[in-house]
Amino acid sequence: MKFGGHTYSYTDDQGRYRVVWEPHQVIQGMAYDTPILGYKVNTANLLRLWRAEAVESFDFQAFNTGDYYGAVNQKIASENITKVLYPNDEQLQGKELRLMQQYFFCSCALQDMIRLYKQLGNNDLSRFHEKFTVQLNDTHPAISVAELMRLLVDEHLMPWDQAWDITCKTFAYTNHTLLPEALEKWPLDLFGSLLPRHLQIIYEINQRFLDQVRLQYPGDNDRLRRLSIIDESGCRYVRMAHLAAVGSHAINGVAALHSELLKQTVLKDFYELTPEKFSNKTNGVTPRRWIVLSNPGLTRIITERIGEDWVKHLEQLRQLEPWAEDAEFTAQWRAVKYKNKERLAEYISNRVGVTVNPHSLFSILVKRIHEYKRQHLCVLNVITLYQMLKDNPQLDMVPQTFIFGGKAAPGYYMAKLIIKLINSVADVINRDPAVRDRLKVVFLPDYNVTLGQRVYPAADLSQQISTAGYEASGTGNMKFALNGALTIGTLDGANVEIREEVGAENFFLFGHTVEQLQELWRNGYRPWEFANGNPMLKRVLDLIGSGYFSHGDTELFRPLVEHLWQNDRYCLLADYQSYVDCHQHALQVYQDQAQWTKMSILNVARMGKFSSDRAIREYCQDIWHVEPVKVVLPETSYMTPPVQ
Numbered sequence: 001m002k003f004g005g006h007t008y009s010y011t012d013d014q015g016r017y018r019v020v021w022e023p024h025q026v027i028q029g030m031a032y033d034t035p036i037l038g039y040k041v042n043t044a045n046l047l048r049l050w051r052a053e054a055v056e057s058f059d060f061q062a063f064n065t066g067d068y069y070g071a072v073n074q075k076i077a078s079e080n081i082t083k084v085l086y087p088n089d090e091q092l093q094g095k096e097l098r099l100m101q102q103y104f105f106c107s108c109a110l111q112d113m114i115r116l117y118k119q120l121g122n123n124d125l126s127r128f129h130e131k132f133t134v135q136l137n138d139t140h141p142a143i144s145v146a147e148l149m150r151l152l153v154d155e156h157l158m159p160w161d162q163a164w165d166i167t168c169k170t171f172a173y174t175n176h177t178l179l180p181e182a183l184e185k186w187p188l189d190l191f192g193s194l195l196p197r198h199l200q201i202i203y204e205i206n207q208r209f210l211d212q213v214r215l216q217y218p219g220d221n222d223r224l225r226r227l228s229i230i231d232e233s234g235c236r237y238v239r240m241a242h243l244a245a246v247g248s249h250a251i252n253g254v255a256a257l258h259s260e261l262l263k264q265t266v267l268k269d270f271y272e273l274t275p276e277k278f279s280n281k282t283n284g285v286t287p288r289r290w291i292v293l294s295n296p297g298l299t300r301i302i303t304e305r306i307g308e309d310w311v312k313h314l315e316q317l318r319q320l321e322p323w324a325e326d327a328e329f330t331a332q333w334r335a336v337k338y339k340n341k342e343r344l345a346e347y348i349s350n351r352v353g354v355t356v357n358p359h360s361l362f363s364i365l366v367k368r369i370h371e372y373k374r375q376h377l378c379v380l381n382v383i384t385l386y387q388m389l390k391d392n393p394q395l396d397m398v399p400q401t402f403i404f405g406g407k408a409a410p411g412y413y414m415a416k417l418i419i420k421l422i423n424s425v426a427d428v429i430n431r432d433p434a435v436r437d438r439l440k441v442v443f444l445p446d447y448n449v450t451l452g453q454r455v456y457p458a459a460d461l462s463q464q465i466s467t468a469g470y471e472a473s474g475t476g477n478m479k480f481a482l483n484g485a486l487t488i489g490t491l492d493g494a495n496v497e498i499r500e501e502v503g504a505e506n507f508f509l510f511g512h513t514v515e516q517l518q519e520l521w522r523n524g525y526r527p528w529e530f531a532n533g534n535p536m537l538k539r540v541l542d543l544i545g546s547g548y549f550s551h552g553d554t555e556l557f558r559p560l561v562e563h564l565w566q567n568d569r570y571c572l573l574a575d576y577q578s579y580v581d582c583h584q585h586a587l588q589v590y591q592d593q594a595q596w597t598k599m600s601i602l603n604v605a606r607m608g609k610f611s612s613d614r615a616i617r618e619y620c621q622d623i624w625h626v627e628p629v630k631v632v633l634p635e636t637s638y639m640t641p642p643v644q
């Protein structure tokens with residue numbers, strides 16, 4: 001893999017225009033393979049990951065002149081490229097090392113594909129797209145579009161038009177966010193100094209693309225400016241989403257609502273230009289991990305009733321519907337949930353040192369910390385419940401445990417302040433004798449997939465409370481519902497489709513819709529009016545501001561509270577009352593255990609659509625045009641894997 005340096009051009013002896021890239025640095029990619037086994041079949045897929053290595057690991061010349069640091073410098077610098085996974089989520093990090101990493105992985109993968117293609121005996125790359133398809137999972141690998149063009153044109157001497165045709169047929173692009181601050185763009189000077197040849201190729205792609213647009217929309221310079229791969233407003237940037245959209249034959253969002261909003265917002269101009277490229281592919285989760293492995297108890301009682309085929313054909317969970325009111329089955333269902341809650345309670349006791357009661361309602365909000373996901377809206381509700389108990393110590397309220405978890409991006413100040421708020425509120429509430437064991441709050445540190453496998457099966461209530469229009473899909477919502485949690489949620493991402501599937505009567509809906517929020521902002525959203533007009537909301541905000549949860553420090557949470565009063569970009573105050581009311585309704589339903597259990601069983605029975613098998617099948621049929629391979633089924637059958 002080459003980096004930096006410069007390019008020069010010449011005309012070769014056959015009269016062809018050629019460009020040579022003379023890099024400043026060359027780095028070697030080492031492949032690491034992991035077989036991904038099919039479930040109870042005789043197939044395995046290959047997961048090939050890459051690590052950066054120095055071409056020369058030790059500079060003897062530097063060493064011999066006494067420059068000991070210089071002797072290993074190059075090796076260290078090379079290996080740094082693949083040392084870290086960038087921990088940012090929904091906000092970009094425009095660092096040089098990140099672009100190097102993105103390019104490194106893309107170039108490794110594409111060079112490997114071409115090597116494999118040739119190894120199969122095909123020397124002529126004109127049918128490359130018939131053997132390989134590349135799905136751009138967000139814009140992080142979008143540089144691949146320019147890299148494949150470079151490999152085909154510069155290194156394999158293919159004419160530009162043919163190379164472009166193959167490139168567009170090879171790539172497809174999945175968008176994962178509508179948040180403008182998450183859309184990747186690279187400053188031109190940084191980009192050009194690291195990838196000088198790719199910048200030239202992108203200019204050429206852009207010029208040809210804009211020439212075509214000009215034919216379709218003569219004189220519409222505004223549209224050209226909006227569509228351009230180069231952002232020329234102020235500082236100049238390469239817009240990676242535009243490169244991905246131009247270089248792909250298919251573009252999709254990850255839930256029905258998200259795919260619609262894509263066409264109306266960030267990719268509107270691309271949709272008007274090439275509507276046929278656009279489709280939706282609603283996300284899914286794998287039932288093998290997210291129920292069979294993580295919830296053996298539930299897996300066992302389901303399989304006892306309907307056999308084990310549902311693990312591979314999740315729609316078959318529908319056969320559970322007739323059992324939703326069966327006395328024995330519902331008792332087993334509740335017993336499994338209770339065991340899972342006990343197991344999580346034990347983990348919480350060991351890891352956090354807080355005792356929680358598995359008989360209480362477990363309300364869980366686990367996901368990356370982000371203002372649009374509104375963990376702090378859940379905190380406002382927790383403090384509201386706390387105030388109700390303080391006002392009326394005899395209040396007959398369902399005992400509840402609120403469990404939070406999630407990582408914040410290192411540089412995201414507000415996200416870290418939200419974690420601080422959750423922990424601070426937990427400290428006060430968990431110690432207050434007035435609450436007695438009716439309200440507990442826990443923040444799980446270091447939330448990750450392994451911990452998720454313990455958490456999702458233990459939830460009664462799944463908190464999916466993002467501002468409508470901001471969560472592209474969500475998959476946590478699917479993992480919870482598949483494990484028998486009921487959802488309290490907004491009409492956002494895949495919540496919309498989950499509610500459609502499980503039935504509106506089995507879903508706790510609250511909050512403004514996308515259209516209602518657009519209307520709110522059109523009329524000038526004034527969050528302070530919501531606060532001043534709602535005594536409990538004002539009291540909760542004032543309590544946070546007063547230092548009640550921060551040992552009297554009135555400064556600590558000021559940035560958070562002031563943002564809500566003055567700006568409230570994610571409309572917490574507008575949705576507050578609807579959320580509190582909906583939560584109260586959920587508590588009421590929970591008191592009728594037969595009703596709650598029936599709703600829980602119906603949720604699981606109707607979650608078949610959200611299998612990743614269905615999602616991947618749709619990509620295979622609609623975008624990749626690939627057929628399933630033949631598999632051999634084993635003769636023996638196994639019930640469930642051993643309990644972890």
Ligand SMILES: *Cc1c(COP(=O)(O)O)cnc(C)c1O
Nearest residue numbers: 367368448449452474475476477
């Ligand atoms: C599923 C999962 C997510 C995604 O959760 P959302 O609620 O959809 O944001 C994030 N982190 C971990 C560890 C997960 O398992």
